[in-house]
Amino acid sequence: MSFDTLGLIEPLTRALTAAGYTEPTSVQAEAIPAALAGKDLMVSSRTGSGKTASFILPALTLVMKAREQQRAAAPQQQPQHQPQQPRENRETRDPRDQRNEGPRQYTKPRGPRVLVLCPTRELAMQVSKAAMDYGRYVPGLSVATIVGGVPYPAQLKALRGPLDILIATPGRLIDHLGAGKAVLENIEMLVLDEADRMLDMGFIDDIHHIAQSTPEKRQTVMFSATFSGATGGLAKQLLREPQRIDVASHTDTHADIEQRLHWADDFGHKNALLDHILTGREVDQALVFTSTQRDAEVLADRLAEMGHAVEALHGGMPQGRRNRVLQNLRNKRLRVLVATDVAARGIDVPTISHVINFGLPMKEEDYVHRIGRTGRAGRTGLAVTLAERRDFGMIQRIQRFTTQRMPVATITGLEPKRVEPKPTTPRPGFGVGKPAGKSFGPRPFGAKTFKPAGKSFAKKPGPRPER
Ligand code: AMP
Numbered sequence: 455m456s457f458d459t460l461g462l463i464e465p466l467t468r469a470l471t472a473a474g475y476t477e478p479t480s481v482q483a484e485a486i487p488a489a490l491a492g493k494d495l496m497v498s499s500r501t502g503s504g505k506t507a508s509f510i511l512p513a514l515t516l517v518m519k520a521r522e523q524q525r526a527a528a529p530q531q532q533p534q535h536q537p538q539q540p541r542e543n544r545e546t547r548d549p550r551d552q553r554n555e556g557p558r559q560y561t562k563p564r565g566p567r568v569l570v571l572c573p574t575r576e577l578a579m580q581v582s583k584a585a586m587d588y589g590r591y592v593p594g595l596s597v598a599t600i601v602g603g604v605p606y607p608a609q610l611k612a613l614r615g616p617l618d619i620l621i622a623t624p625g626r627l628i629d630h631l632g633a634g635k636a637v638l639e640n641i642e643m644l645v646l647d648e649a650d651r652m653l654d655m656g657f658i659d660d661i662h663h664i665a666q667s668t669p670e671k672r673q674t675v676m677f678s679a680t681f682s683g684a685t686g687g688l689a690k691q692l693l694r695e696p697q698r699i700d701v702a703s704h705t706d707t708h709a710d711i712e713q714r715l716h717w718a719d720d721f722g723h724k725n726a727l728l729d730h731i732l733t734g735r736e737v738d739q740a741l742v743f744t745s746t747q748r749d750a751e752v753l754a755d756r757l758a759e760m761g762h763a764v765e766a767l768h769g770g771m772p773q774g775r776r777n778r779v780l781q782n783l784r785n786k787r788l789r790v791l792v793a794t795d796v797a798a799r800g801i802d803v804p805t806i807s808h809v810i811n812f813g814l815p816m817k818e819e820d821y822v823h824r825i826g827r828t829g830r831a832g833r834t835g836l837a838v839t840l841a842e843r844r845d846f847g848m849i850q851r852i853q854r855f856t857t858q859r860m861p862v863a864t865i866t867g868l869e870p871k872r873v874e875p876k877p878t879t880p881r882p883g884f885g886v887g888k889p890a891g892k893s894f895g896p897r898p899f900g901a902k903t904f905k906p907a908g909k910s911f912a913k914k915p916g917p918r919p920e921r
Contacts, residue, residue, distance in 0.1 A: 460486045463518060465591035466511055473587060479504035480701045485675075486511055494696040495675045496689050502710075502802075502830045503701065506584045509645045509675050513568040514589045516643055516673075517618045520567055565637030566598070566620040569644050569668065571661065573651040575601040575623055575773060576780065580802055581647060582621045595619075600636070602626040603773035610635055624652065624660035631667055641668035646692075649678040650685045654817065655796075658684065665692050679819055710829035713837045715849065715860035717870045724840045725756075728812055730865055731838060732762060732790060738807035739783065741827050742792045745813030753812060754792040764790040795820045804830045811839040814848045818855035838863075846875040 455477055457467050478486065481499040488495055489512035499505045572578040582599040589595040598612035600622035609626070613635050620627075620636075630636035644665065646652065652661060665674075674693050678685045681698075689696065718724035732740060742757075744750045747768040754766035765779045765788055782788045783803055793801075795815055809828045815821050821839075828835025839860055841849050853859055862874065 455483055461490050462486065462511055463515055465518070466514055466588060468591050469588050470507075472590070479508075481505050481699065482508045482511075484699045484701055485509070488697050488699065489673070489675060490515060492673055494673060494693040495699060496681055496693060496696045497675070497677045497699045497701070498679060498681065499677065499699070499701045502826045505677055506581055506647075507588060509570070509647070509677070510581070510585050510588050512675075513570070513619055513643055513645070514585070514592055514595070517567055517589075517595070518592060520642065564616060565640045566617040567640055567642045568619040569638060569641050569664075570619065570621040570647060571624055571627070571645065571652065571664065572621065572647045573623065573655055573657070574769075574796055575603060575776070576801060577648065578621050578623055579777075585619055585621065589619075597621065600626050600630060601773070603776075613637070624657040624664060627664060628660050631664065638664070638667040639669060641672055643673045643675065644668055644692075646674070646676045646678075646688075649676050649688060650680055650819065651823075653684050653688065658688065661688065662691070679822065710833065711825050711835045711837050713825065713839070713858070713860045714863040715839045715841060716863055716865070717872070717874055718840050718842050719870050719872045720842065723868070723870065724812065724842065727840050727865060727868055728810060729760065730868060731808070731810060732757070736807065737789070739786065739788070739803065739805045740790045740808040740810055741801070741806050741824075742790060742810045742812050743815070743824050744792060744794060745816065747794055749813055750792045750794050757790055757792065762790050763788050764792060767791055767793040769794060769796040795824070801827050802830060803827075804833055806830070807833075807835055809835065809837045811837070811841075814839070814841065814845050814852075818848070818852045821852045822856060843872065843875050850877060 457470050457475070457478055460478060460483070462470075481497065481503045485495060485497055485499075485505075485508035489509060497505065497508070499508070570578075570581055572581055578599055578601050582597055585597045586595070589597070596615065596617050597619045598609070598615075598617055598621070600609050600613070600620060602623055602625050609630065613620075613630060627636060631638070646661065649661075652658075674696075676689055676693060676696070678689075681689055716727050718727055728742070731737070732742075742753065744753055747770045750766040750768045754764050757764040765782060767776060767779045771779075779788070779791070780801065783791050783801075786805065792812075806828045809825050811821070811824060815824060825835075825837035828837060839849070849860065864870070
């Protein structure tokens with residue numbers, strides 16, 4: 455199937471060709487025609503599946519068609535979007551400049567036609583980048599990103615100007631709405647990206663408030679790993695006769711991502727396993743996850759002392775610094791990034807060859823998001839989980855959630871001395887358990903053993919991680 459069959463307009467197919475995309479991904483093939491037909495959508499699609507384009511391309515189509523209609527309806531009027539002319543903000547203009555222009559006219563901001571809500575700053579910025587990339591041949595396209603942690607003035611300026619697409623995290627958008635600076639009365643399409651995550655982060659009231667500030671007669675498109683529980687409730691309240699698209703769920707096999715589980719005897723052993731993996735030549739770039747911000751800082755410091763090109767990334771860092779770190783990752787100045795879950799949402803760096811779970815996620819669905827940071831854009835990736843005995847419960851929950859087993863692996867010279875944990879209530883044909891009393895015999899789930907590259911992985915005890 456080619457993009458031409460999806461009903462996209464020429465400037466968009468041209469941008470896709472320029473990006474080197476020859477055919478739509480499954481979610482794009484299903485969601486784009488439905489979204490172009492104006493339907494409300496509930497889409498479950500795994501991260502890395504090309505879901506951003508599946509809503510940004512219809513959003514850009516909507517923007518271009520609305521402009522055409524506007525021009526056709528009022529041919530004598532000055533077109534709203536004139537890319538060559540600098541945009542002038544009449545509200546902030548010096549009144550002395552208007553001496554010969556008669557009474558000053560107040561131009562109410564028109565507000566965007568499309569609003570995309572994202573759970574995190576990183577994801578919002580990723581979506582903005584995609585909008586600019588896919589919209590590169592849309593003349594005068596105006597996209598604004600409204601996220602927390604950055605100064606207000608530039609955002610206020612962007613909100614005052616003509617705007618096609620607004621991409622925002624709920625908290626900061628609520629601030630601007632409260633101050634009367636954001637206009638959402640012309641929204642024609644509302645997108646909730648990673649809705650389940652926004653609910654996890656406590657944005658439910660903000661989402662309702664924002665949705666109520668948009669016209670009732672709008673198209674709403676919701677992306678979520680799951681539509682059970684609160685997410686399903688939200689979908690019922692916000693969507694009208696939605697079409698359900700379930701291309702790939704959390705239970706899909708991640709064909710491009712190999713998963714491995716290493717049992718560690720203690721924290722020192724876990725550090726030694728990590729050090730060994732990171733010295734491997736096959737590591738292009740590695741994303742190491744920790745459970746807490748402090749763990750991320752401490753681990754990044756330790757790896758830097760060892761000579762790795764490494765930095766930490768977490769939600770407690772100022773946005774400017776977070777952007778620089780991500781830029782360094784993209785420019786390959788960093789080989790290792792140590793991050794927490796919140797900060798890692800939306801990271802789309804195809805050269806991440808390894809995701810390493812050094813600290814386990816708090817929620818099992820975060821495991822799926824984490825490993826989805828590798829194996830992107832047609833590449834393969836390796837997702838390694840380093841677990842101590844006390845992590846056994848979470849390992850089981852993750853396996854139940856994904857309905858997949860993480861094959862247990864060992865590294866020669868770094869095998870665990872303690873017996874592998876086993877479930878207390880065995881589930882037939884499932885789990886990581888093995889008969890009690892035996893040491894590591896034949897591994898039940900495709901276990902693998904790797905030879906160390908050298909002897910440079912000295913066991914170095916460190917502090918226990920915070921939980
Ligand atoms: P997403 O799931 O939207 O984060 O996209 C994951 C990656 O796939 C991004 O790097 C996209 O640029 C890339 N991508 C999106 N659509 C396509 C396509 N049709 N063919 C190849 N790569 C794509």
